[in-house]
Amino acid sequence: MNRSIFLLTFIFFIFKLWGQSESHYVLVIHGGAGNVIPERITEDVQPDYVEKLTESLRVGEDILKNGGSSLDAVEAVVRVLEDSPLFNAGRGAVFTIDGNNELDASIMCGKDINSGAVASVTNVKNPVSAARKVMEESPHVLLIGKGAERFSYEKGLEIVAPSYFFDQERWDNYREFLKRQRSGDTGMNDPSPVDMIGTVGAVALDIHGNLAAATSTGGMTGKQFGRVGDSPIIGAGTYANNESCAVSATGHGEYFIRNVVAYDITARMKYKGVSLEEAAEYVINNKLKEINARGGIIAVDKDGNISMPFNTEGMFRGFITSEGRLEVKMFGDE
Numbered sequence: 614m615n616r617s618i619f620l621l622t623f624i625f626f627i628f629k630l631w632g633q634s635e636s637h638y639v640l641v642i643h644g645g646a647g648n649v650i651p652e653r654i655t656e657d658v659q660p661d662y663v664e665k666l667t668e669s670l671r672v673g674e675d676i677l678k679n680g681g682s683s684l685d686a687v688e689a690v691v692r693v694l695e696d697s698p699l700f701n702a703g704r705g706a707v708f709t710i711d712g713n714n715e716l717d718a719s720i721m722c723g724k725d726i727n728s729g730a731v732a733s734v735t736n737v738k739n740p741v742s743a744a745r746k747v748m749e750e751s752p753h754v755l756l757i758g759k760g761a762e763r764f765s766y767e768k769g770l771e772i773v774a775p776s777y778f779f780d781q782e783r784w785d786n787y788r789e790f791l792k793r794q795r796s797g798d799t800g801m802n803d804p805s806p807v808d809m810i811g812t813v814g815a816v817a818l819d820i821h822g823n824l825a826a827a828t829s830t831g832g833m834t835g836k837q838f839g840r841v842g843d844s845p846i847i848g849a850g851t852y853a854n855n856e857s858c859a860v861s862a863t864g865h866g867e868y869f870i871r872n873v874v875a876y877d878i879t880a881r882m883k884y885k886g887v888s889l890e891e892a893a894e895y896v897i898n899n900k901l902k903e904i905n906a907r908g909g910i911i912a913v914d915k916d917g918n919i920s921m922p923f924n925t926e927g928m929f930r931g932f933i934t935s936e937g938r939l940e941v942k943m944f945g946d947e
């Protein structure tokens with residue numbers, strides 16, 4: 614009797630270990646879909662983008678392969694991209710109409726659909742970490758402006774002078790925007806203002822089967838001060854639910870909010886029973902494209918399937934999996 618109990622326990626543990634080694638993780642990232650064309654991202658700067666995107670994937674991989682959570686991974690990955698002036702998030706954010714940087718970010722946990730976000734912050738070095746603090750250390754989902762900044766400071770996050778976010782190229786874009794504005798054409802009502810946008814985001818599935826998503830942005834060049842885009846709006850720019858998938862979006866925020874893009878993809882999977890690929894393709898390349906709303910999304914579902922559709926000419930994107938696959942791409946024809 615004792616022998617058979619011992620044998621059963623032994624078999625049970627073998628299966629458990631086998632199950633763990635079968636567990637896989639997936640991490641997908643984007644660095645925005647604004648004007649990612651060879652004329653602007655020329656051959657001499659392309660390696661910089663590839664290097665930074667790869668670095669962020671490796672940071673996330675380190676967390677996920679050691680059994681870390683998808684939440685930790687997406688936060689860490691987005692922090693790397695926020696710290697890089699190459700992307701419109703954190704350092705290197707675009708300028709508002711009055712020449713300031715106002716940052717938006719959000720994060721969501723697919724296990725319990727808990728979420729947090731900040732909008733219009735001007736001095737928080739890593740807005741994605743502020744979003745996580747809102748999620749985990751406040752009863753709220755979204756904090757804005759001065760309140761979000763004070764909260765971040767009180768929670769011990771790094772606070773910087775607003776000038777930390779300055780980037781000369783973004784400033785030149787802003788000056789161009791002002792010139793266009795003087796001639797009466799800002800492009801702000803254009804659903805496809807590809808030269809004014811950019812964002813970073815990450816979605817992940819960890820070995821415990823939990824999904825998470827995070828998105829961070831400076832918004833759109835020349836945006837009205839106080840304007841909030843889709844990135845910190847749960848359901849529009851970010852969504853994660855273990856029942857379906859995790860999504861992070863990039864594109865013209867007003868259109869992504871009106872079309873509740875990230876949630877629409879998860880809802881199509883849940884209610885229509887379609888695959889991630891079908892749901893994501895439909896939303897980006899049918900629904901949004903029909904109204905000429907430009908952008909894209911990255912997503913991973915609960916089984917580790919990846920989708921990265923975009924209806925712009927390019928989107929900085931990449932993924933890494935536990936099977937050792939790593940890909941980084943930027944243009945549409947790759």
Ligand code: ASP
Pocket residue numbers: 645646647809810811812830831832833841842843844850862863864865866867869
């Ligand atoms: N979605 C962002 C916003 O509208 C911009 C972007 O993703 O490029 O604020």
